[in-house]
Amino acid sequence: MNRTVGDRNGRPGLALENRDKKENPFAFPLPPSSSSPSPARHPSRSFKKDGQLFLLGRVAAGDRRWARRPHRFAEAPGRGSVPLAGNFKGEKFGGASLLAVILREPSKIDPHQAANAKPASSAWLLAFGGGYGADDADRRRCRRPLSAANPPRLPPSADLPGRHRWPQSPAPAPALSLPPPSSPPPRPPPPPQAKPEKVDAAGLEVAIAERTGPLVVDFYATWQGGGGGGGLAQQHRRTRPVSHLGLRSLASARRRGPRLPSTVSGCQRSAVAAVSDNRGDGRWRSAAAVAIAGRGGGGRGRGGTAT
């Protein structure tokens, strides 16, 4: 059987059989499984499904490609690959370290725990869960590519005739019977987006005539006036005199402004609009002054618009 392992993008990976025989004497065969993974299937799935921990190979010492692609298989041509993920550093946990950890005491690896773990945590489990972290010697070794001059450190008791099978657990864990994925409950209907309707004069007239319930009409303006500062909300909270509509009373105009025309009713709208109290301090300014003050005062609005 010449099974290959591809990455999650479907690209074919290394041929495990050939690698086992020739290039990687420390690779472990895949166990017999009724549902063998497809060639394009990510090995981590079968890894989790079968409840076994396989070392498909090892990362070349110092190979950082798998660190840059943590969720893929780190492929080391000629040396196989190992499912690793996470923020591991190649110098610390290279293939030599992992291989040495695994071979030192494989019984420390709980296949059930590893089966439920993700590849990243499994690799972590191998490195730390068994109590065998990479020591300085491993790190130094990992910096050099494995070769005949730099073989992986193996325990003397490890029987490595080229293949090794992980010890089976005495009682295989019962398959988790997860309930079938049920369809998510139907989402509640979104709340009604009852927003105020923008109407014009005709629309308002119709709405008032045809009203069957209370009617609330909000008269607003996007124009906020210049100057004053205090933020948009504060400006909005303060009522704005509608001076450009020419609606100020004469008494109010005389009380508040020194340079108003004598009669409001007879003046042009533009004349009334030429003054404004946009700063809210009771001092009326001309539109030009308001505009200048608005720019200088840091207000968000523009100056008074005399129409």
Place this chain on the structure above:
Amino acid sequence: MVLAKELEEVAVELGDKVRILKVDCDEEEDLAAQLQIRGLPTLIFISPDKTKPALRTEGMLPAEQIKEIIENELQGSG
């Protein structure tokens, strides 16, 4: 802007009990003049009972207060 959010909240809470409209005074100057809108924002509460005068408020009103006024209108009309 702030009042608009309060009105949206009121509209969501009261639903069909009330109809909320908004009028841009810069676009509808004549209407604002006709209704003597003197300050912005101005809210006008119009009761379904045509014999009741409309209520007018100027300035920011919190949603709770708007709801109180509307509820009073509903009670008065109903």
